[in-house]
Amino acid sequence: MIFWLFALGLAVGSFLNVISLRYKAGGHLFTADVLKGRSHCPYCQKTLRWFELVPLLSFAIQMGRCRHCRHSLTWQYPIVEVITASVFAFVPVYVQAAPIWIVAILVLILIALIDARLSVIPDQLNLFLLFLGFVFIGIKGFQNINAWSPHLIGLAAGLSFLGLIFVVSRGRAMGMGDVKMAAALGFLFAWPKIVPLLMTAFMLGGLWATIVLLSRKKTLKDAIPFGPFLALAGVLVVIWGDLVLRSFYGFL
Numbered sequence: 001m002i003f004w005l006f007a008l009g010l011a012v013g014s015f016l017n018v019i020s021l022r023y024k025a026g027g028h029l030f031t032a033d034v035l036k037g038r039s040h041c042p043y044c045q046k047t048l049r050w051f052e053l054v055p056l057l058s059f060a061i062q063m064g065r066c067r068h069c070r071h072s073l074t075w076q077y078p079i080v081e082v083i084t085a086s087v088f089a090f091v092p093v094y095v096q097a098a099p100i101w102i103v104a105i106l107v108l109i110l111i112a113l114i115d116a117r118l119s120v121i122p123d124q125l126n127l128f129l130l131f132l133g134f135v136f137i138g139i140k141g142f143q144n145i146n147a148w149s150p151h152l153i154g155l156a157a158g159l160s161f162l163g164l165i166f167v168v169s170r171g172r173a174m175g176m177g178d179v180k181m182a183a184a185l186g187f188l189f190a191w192p193k194i195v196p197l198l199m200t201a202f203m204l205g206g207l208w209a210t211i212v213l214l215s216r217k218k219t220l221k222d223a224i225p226f227g228p229f230l231a232l233a234g235v236l237v238v239i240w241g242d243l244v245l246r247s248f249y250g251f252l
C-alpha cells in the first residue's frame, strides 16, 4: 500500500513541477497552456519522450542532464517528486483527515514553488486553501456555530497579524499575497494552530534571511518571498501541530 501511494505521489509531484514551471505571473493556473502540451527541454526545446519523463528514474539515469543538449536540469524535479511521494505515503499514517491535508500540502508545495520563482502567490491557490477550510466546517455541519468560530478566529488572526506588518512596512516586508495566504491558512488551520504556524514561518524566514545576508548573496534591499516559509510552516503544523499544542497546554 505504502509503495503504491509513494508511486502515485511521484507522479503527482512531477505534475506539480510542470504546473509550477509553466505558470506565468498574473495568469490562470489551470488553463490549457499550463496543463496541456508535451513537455520539452527548457534549454534546447526538444520535445521529451515518455521515458524521459518518468519521475525520479529519468533524472537519475540521465544524471540530471538533458539527453539531447546535456544541459543540467533543475534539482527541483527530483526533490519535489520525493517530497510529494513522502507526503502521500506517510501523511495517512500520522494525520487524521489525511485526504484533506494531503490536498492542502499539494497546494502549499505549489505556492512555495511559484512564490520562490516569481514572487507571486496566485489568488486561485489561496482560494483553494479557503475552500478546504469550508470542507472542515462542512464535516462538522454548517449550521453548527461552534464549527465556524475557530476557523473565523484563525482567519482574523492571520489577516490582522500579517496585515499589520504589511501596513507598518508599507508593503516592503510582505506582499498582499502573503497577507491573503496567512488569512486563508488561518481559516484552514483554525485557532489555535495558526499561532504556531505563523511563529514557525517567521522563525524559518528569519533564519533563511540571516543565512542569505551572511553569505552576501543578497542585500537588505532584495525581497525574499515569504510564501515558501508560510507553506513549509503549514506542512510542519499538519504533521506536528497536535503534538506541539498538546505539549504547550501540558506545560501551562
Ligand SMILES: [Zn+2]
Binding pocket: 041, 042, 043, 044, 045, 046, 066, 067, 068, 069, 070, 071
Ligand atoms: Zn535539452
